[in-house]
Amino acid sequence: MAKIGVFVCQCGNNISRTVDTADVAKDASEQSGVVFVEDYKFMCSAPGQEAFKKAIRDHDLDGCIVSACSPKMHEATFRNAAEAAGLNPFKVEIANIREQCSWVHNDKEIGTAKSKDLTHMMIQRVKYNRPLERYRMSMTKRALILGGGIAGIQAALDLANAGTPVTIVEKEPSLGGNMARLSETFPTLDCSQCILTPKMVEVQNHPLITIRAFAELEKLDGYIGNFKATIRQKAKSVIDKDCTGCGDCWEKCPFTVESEFDMNLIKRKVIYIPFPQAVPTVPVIDRANCPKFIKDKCGICADVCGPDCIDFTQEDEILEEEFGAVIVATGFELMPNVYKEYGGSSMPQHLIPKKMNKKQRAAQPRSTSGRLPDVINGLEFERLASASGPTGGEIRRPSDGKKPKTVVFIACVGSRDANKGVEYCSKICCMYTAKHTMLYNHSVHDGKAYVFYMDIRAGGKGYEEFINRAQDEGAEYIRGRVSALRKKGDKILVKGADTLQGCAVDIEADMVVLATAMVPQADAIDFAKTLGISYDKHGFYSEQHPKLMPVDSSTGGIYLAGACQGVKDVPETVAQASAAASKVMQLFSKEELMREPEVAIVDKDHCMNCWDCVTVCPYLAISPEEVKDRDGNVVKMVANVNPGLCQGCGLCNTVCRSKSIELQGYTDQQVYAQITAFEGAFV
Amino acid sequence: MSKGIIRHDFEPKIMGFVCKWCTYSGADLAGTSRMDYSPHVRMVRLPCSGRIDPQFVIKAFEQGADGVIISGCHPGDCHYNEGNYYARRRNLAFRNLMEFNGIDTKRLEFSWISAAEAIKFTQIIDKFTNQVRELGPNEGYRVLLDPYASRLVKSSEESAA
Amino acid sequence: MIEQIREKARELLESGELDVVIGYAEGSDPSRTTPIFCRKPEDTDKLVLDGRCVNTLPAYLNKRHEYPKKGWKKTGIIGKGCDIRAITQLVAENQLKRDEVYIFGAECEGVVAHPEKWDGSLHEGNCASKCSSCDVKIPLDTDFYPGEKPEVDRSGPYLVTAPALATLVKMDDEDRFAFWRDDFDRCFKCYACREVCPHCSCNICITDRTMPSWVDQAAHTKGVFGWHLTRAMHLVGRCTGCGECTRACPVNIQVDLFNQKMKEVIQESFDYKSGYSMEVKPPLITYNTDDTENYIR
Numbered sequence A: 001m002a003k004i005g006v007f008v009c010q011c012g013n014n015i016s017r018t019v020d021t022a023d024v025a026k027d028a029s030e031q032s033g034v035v036f037v038e039d040y041k042f043m044c045s046a047p048g049q050e051a052f053k054k055a056i057r058d059h060d061l062d063g064c065i066v067s068a069c070s071p072k073m074h075e076a077t078f079r080n081a082a083e084a085a086g087l088n089p090f091k092v093e094i095a096n097i098r099e100q101c102s103w104v105h106n107d108k109e110i111g112t113a114k115s116k117d118l119t120h121m122m123i124q125r126v127k128y129n130r131p132l133e134r135y136r137m138s139m140t141k142r143a144l145i146l147g148g149g150i151a152g153i154q155a156a157l158d159l160a161n162a163g164t165p166v167t168i169v170e171k172e173p174s175l176g177g178n179m180a181r182l183s184e185t186f187p188t189l190d191c192s193q194c195i196l197t198p199k200m201v202e203v204q205n206h207p208l209i210t211i212r213a214f215a216e217l218e219k220l221d222g223y224i225g226n227f228k229a230t231i232r233q234k235a236k237s238v239i240d241k242d243c244t245g246c247g248d249c250w251e252k253c254p255f256t257v258e259s260e261f262d263m264n265l266i267k268r269k270v271i272y273i274p275f276p277q278a279v280p281t282v283p284v285i286d287r288a289n290c291p292k293f294i295k296d297k298c299g300i301c302a303d304v305c306g307p308d309c310i311d312f313t314q315e316d317e318i319l320e321e322e323f324g325a326v327i328v329a330t331g332f333e334l335m336p337n338v339y340k341e342y343g344g345s346s347m348p349q350h351l352i353p354k355k356m357n358k359k360q361r362a363a364q365p366r367s368t369s370g371r372l373p374d375v376i377n378g379l380e381f382e383r384l385a386s387a388s389g390p391t392g393g394e395i396r397r398p399s400d401g402k403k404p405k406t407v408v409f410i411a412c413v414g415s416r417d418a419n420k421g422v423e424y425c426s427k428i429c430c431m432y433t434a435k436h437t438m439l440y441n442h443s444v445h446d447g448k449a450y451v452f453y454m455d456i457r458a459g460g461k462g463y464e465e466f467i468n469r470a471q472d473e474g475a476e477y478i479r480g481r482v483s484a485l486r487k488k489g490d491k492i493l494v495k496g497a498d499t500l501q502g503c504a505v506d507i508e509a510d511m512v513v514l515a516t517a518m519v520p521q522a523d524a525i526d527f528a529k530t531l532g533i534s535y536d537k538h539g540f541y542s543e544q545h546p547k548l549m550p551v552d553s554s555t556g557g558i559y560l561a562g563a564c565q566g567v568k569d570v571p572e573t574v575a576q577a578s579a580a581a582s583k584v585m586q587l588f589s590k591e592e593l594m595r596e597p598e599v600a601i602v603d604k605d606h607c608m609n610c611w612d613c614v615t616v617c618p619y620l621a622i623s624p625e626e627v628k629d630r631d632g633n634v635v636k637m638v639a640n641v642n643p644g645l646c647q648g649c650g651l652c653n654t655v656c657r658s659k660s661i662e663l664q665g666y667t668d669q670q671v672y673a674q675i676t677a678f679e680g681a682f683v
Numbered sequence B: 001m002s003k004g005i006i007r008h009d010f011e012p013k014i015m016g017f018v019c020k021w022c023t024y025s026g027a028d029l030a031g032t033s034r035m036d037y038s039p040h041v042r043m044v045r046l047p048c049s050g051r052i053d054p055q056f057v058i059k060a061f062e063q064g065a066d067g068v069i070i071s072g073c074h075p076g077d078c079h080y081n082e083g084n085y086y087a088r089r090r091n092l093a094f095r096n097l098m099e100f101n102g103i104d105t106k107r108l109e110f111s112w113i114s115a116a117e118a119i120k121f122t123q124i125i126d127k128f129t130n131q132v133r134e135l136g137p138n139e140g141y142r143v144l145l146d147p148y149a150s151r152l153v154k155s156s157e158e159s160a161a
Numbered sequence C: 001m002i003e004q005i006r007e008k009a010r011e012l013l014e015s016g017e018l019d020v021v022i023g024y025a026e027g028s029d030p031s032r033t034t035p036i037f038c039r040k041p042e043d044t045d046k047l048v049l050d051g052r053c054v055n056t057l058p059a060y061l062n063k064r065h066e067y068p069k070k071g072w073k074k075t076g077i078i079g080k081g082c083d084i085r086a087i088t089q090l091v092a093e094n095q096l097k098r099d100e101v102y103i104f105g106a107e108c109e110g111v112v113a114h115p116e117k118w119d120g121s122l123h124e125g126n127c128a129s130k131c132s133s134c135d136v137k138i139p140l141d142t143d144f145y146p147g148e149k150p151e152v153d154r155s156g157p158y159l160v161t162a163p164a165l166a167t168l169v170k171m172d173d174e175d176r177f178a179f180w181r182d183d184f185d186r187c188f189k190c191y192a193c194r195e196v197c198p199h200c201s202c203n204i205c206i207t208d209r210t211m212p213s214w215v216d217q218a219a220h221t222k223g224v225f226g227w228h229l230t231r232a233m234h235l236v237g238r239c240t241g242c243g244e245c246t247r248a249c250p251v252n253i254q255v256d257l258f259n260q261k262m263k264e265v266i267q268e269s270f271d272y273k274s275g276y277s278m279e280v281k282p283p284l285i286t287y288n289t290d291d292t293e294n295y296i297r
């Protein structure tokens, strides 16, 4: 027989004004299983809690109902008190007779009747509450950072400086990401390399940071505190630990291909580091283009390498490592030019097949230079303006190296265009276009920059001032769209409209710069699936809560930083990266991981392995498990819940027809008991 | 004695199954804001609208409920990301089934109420209570309620007489 | 047709490729056929296939019968188009592996509504209502099909054909409730409707669970309502429309009307027909963020 205590709180007169608490307590005392009742002024006060604990001890209670305020307020308080008194905390339930009764009904008779009913329902429920133990789990206090752009770099440094070992996995041969491509940065116009490179070097020298460049995450198993990552270290064909970064190999290599880092504006060697300040300074051989691999010719690099670290037979290495938390910082890319009128491919973004074969992918316009020469995108311009770029920082147009005297910048290419591009505003383009006009004016003093824009969005510290400065320095802003770009001799005829003047504007430009939209990495959605996190319709990763949990992904232990979560500039990226790092520190600051025990469990005798629960579980917490007989033969398969992953939503419980999986704390039996105790008495 | 609340000949019994992240919190907010609403509903707090099983509703009707109210987070707002999408499908099917069974679907209310929508919460409760009050007792089901028990009562009365 | 099937079945049993072939044989009286489990090659001579073959044999393949436990590695089964639909659904629900079964299919003329109505031939007056809108008379997924299998367009919607359904949906709620109340008054919870269903394959049925007993154990009308609502809900998007539940009911309750109604709803709302694909997920364990509804406030 149950021994239940019912504690009715008057809450000063907050409850007792419209609920006859003495009557509720008396009525409760008549319920079967109730051995103790109390009607008290302030249950949550220190003496109230003491009385609560004393009653548990004196009457050896095995279940308690506190009829009081919302469980949001004091469920934890009373559960802790119960624990202190030796009762399992999950044997305590709250009947919400304040927020959901006394405060919303002003008729005492009715309020009392409803409170009785709510209390009855909880009395019946608590009889079936199982004592639950919180799961304690050990953690691997190491963090995995995916992506080595400024977001990944910042998060790694913050964590490592706080004493946490970190591994950065970067798919390119060097850290740096898109920021390394930038020439100077708004709103201060400081040189991007100058602020980024020291950080990259710091990462390289930090004893707690491991860099895995030219590597990719293949698989992520496990859950918060205990992830297991399978990382593919792609074969660099160079032995990392011996390489001194002297550069003899790439000096001597006779073959070249287009440099991805330089947006294909210049060539690089086949054995290469992407840019001179690369970290690590270990080159990789681009096997697809190296004649040694294609037809076993050359091999000069191996001949010139002093420490003998070129290894043509090196193979991809699969590493399995354990981590307690993951920060995703995989960044963004620029939307391809899909505008036929701007010389791009006419294929609308949404028609481009998600899964493309190599050939289709190669046919996608990465830059626009193919069809209309000297129509370039923002990143290409950054390279042209960069002191370490293909032109040494002098702005010369790609086709013939002439200094362009007239440059037209077109903002919002792809952004804010739900039809062919993306619906959102890329937010950074107004700013970087203004920056570009300045960089241009600083480089070509007699040049003229025009900007076609829809609206100027410059909400940020010093941003509006920055735009004003650009205009003061001579950029001419024209509000309106460009309808077409045409080749005219060695110039480009820009056919635009000035909607403020209400007239058509034709400009003969030497170069056109498109501020194309910032979009997620092409493989962002596939990557999200590998990680088991959610994403929005564009492929940006979704935060747990848009306002209050902006750096938590939908999955516990995985955090988001930088442009992979949404369009961002560098300051915002860095802020988010530090926030993500602090979340990881918070997680790692505890000895062990405590998990609420309100998770699903499986009735393995009856589960019929239909996998409906496996399909619906939003956290991939359920997986098939083999049941073996004594001889080790598999007799059947059943569902198995990983309590580290389960978040307690109960979807599995609902879909399981034979009720072979149930959510502890909200079991069918508990709900059933509540329903059958329902009387709905009005007075 | 009665302060503000008119007592009707028939007062419906209503059971609620709600998600703790949104509707239950919305109800709490209605409380903190001291909004006044119909006192008929008894709510069961669940982690997600996706945890609400049609079985609960069937049982509630069997238990004598005249109406049942289900509520969860707006689409896209589910704490578990997708629970309410499943709930939406499941309940679409279940409503059709109820209707085919001859149970008036006006007795089953489904709504999205966020934790901030205290006003919406009270409006839905009031409106639904009135709706069910107008429909009257869930006679069909009430007649079914344990006919055997009532037969037994009858026969023992007869033998006593 | 049946000759070819017999021959193939014999061949496969002889070669040992199949351990058993489940099919139909002559029954206790000329109007009936009965399921037969052919273990020996010569058993196949008894196989018949015509309008009297009403049973949905894949019910034997679902987990509850655990035939694989008998040590049978590969089971042959003779299926009408609608039966094969049930097999497809069982595979989709992980209750069966496709390579555990060998499906003999043949063109189906339709079957009789109930053996009692058999008068020597199949005609409009005695044909099962499910057959009138059947789009799998040429079966979908077969391992053996006598002759050339023609291509059939099966893209059409699911059509409800039971005459009772048309009248029922026209009734108002009260009458419909009364209709079912009167019908359910007869139900004594023998659970034949469950046992015969290929998709009621749970190791334990929710009705047999006691903690809690969602479905009242007693066979009073309230509990029967609970049972039928539960059963119908459990089969939403899974029932493949064999109609066996209705046929098996000893007290003539048209149990499958619920399932038919729900098939229509599912088809309209989620564009889903069960038993046509092993890959597409049944509608209640998946969702679209832009699913439409007209009932939520």
Ligand SMILES: Cc1cc2nc3c(=O)[nH]c(=O)nc-3n(C[C@H](O)[C@H](O)[C@H](O)COP(=O)(O)OP(=O)(O)OC[C@H]3O[C@@H](n4cnc5c(N)ncnc54)[C@H](O)[C@@H]3O)c2cc1C
Pocket: A146, A147, A148, A149, A150, A151, A152, A169, A170, A171, A172, A175, A176, A177, A178, A179, A182, A184, A185, A186, A187, A215, A216, A217, A329, A330, A331, A332, A333, A334, A378, A379, A382, A428, A432, A435, A521, A527, A561, A562, A563, A564, A568, A569, A570, A571, A573
């Ligand atoms: C033309 C242009 C000009 C800009 N100018 C400015 C400016 O002046 N001032 C300013 O504040 N901001 C500017 N920005 C914005 C700035 O570039 C971004 O905010 C910033 O680079 C975002 O950093 P990130 O680390 O999030 O992403 P990224 O820089 O994109 O870094 C992501 C990194 O992750 C790697 N990666 C991707 N996928 C994987 C994977 N699956 N596994 C491992 N590694 C992966 C990538 O190789 C890359 O190194 C500009 C942007 C553009 C396009």
Ligand code: SF4
Pocket: A602, A606, A607, A608, A609, A610, A611, A612, A613, A614, A638, A639, A655, A656, A657, A658, A659, A660, A661
């Ligand atoms: S839904 Fe139920 S029966 Fe199916 S696999 Fe999950 S626990 Fe087992």
Ligand code: SF4
Pocket: A599, A600, A616, A617, A618, A619, A620, A621, A622, A641, A645, A646, A647, A648, A649, A650, A651, A652, A653, A663
């Ligand atoms: S309760 Fe939710 S999270 Fe946990 S196993 Fe079930 S479906 Fe997955």
Ligand code: SF4
Pocket: A657, A658, C194, C199, C200, C201, C202, C204, C205, C206, C207, C230, C231, C234, C235
């Ligand atoms: S009625 Fe439901 S629980 Fe019972 S066997 Fe059928 S599907 Fe399983």
Ligand code: SF4
Pocket: C193, C196, C197, C198, C199, C200, C235, C238, C239, C240, C241, C242, C243, C244, C245, C246, C256, C259
């Ligand atoms: S519910 Fe009835 S009609 Fe549907 S598959 Fe089962 S037995 Fe056949």
Ligand code: SF4
Pocket: C186, C187, C188, C189, C190, C191, C192, C193, C194, C245, C248, C249, C250, C251, C252, C253, C255
């Ligand atoms: S077969 Fe008929 S009598 Fe038996 S449980 Fe089903 S409906 Fe009831």
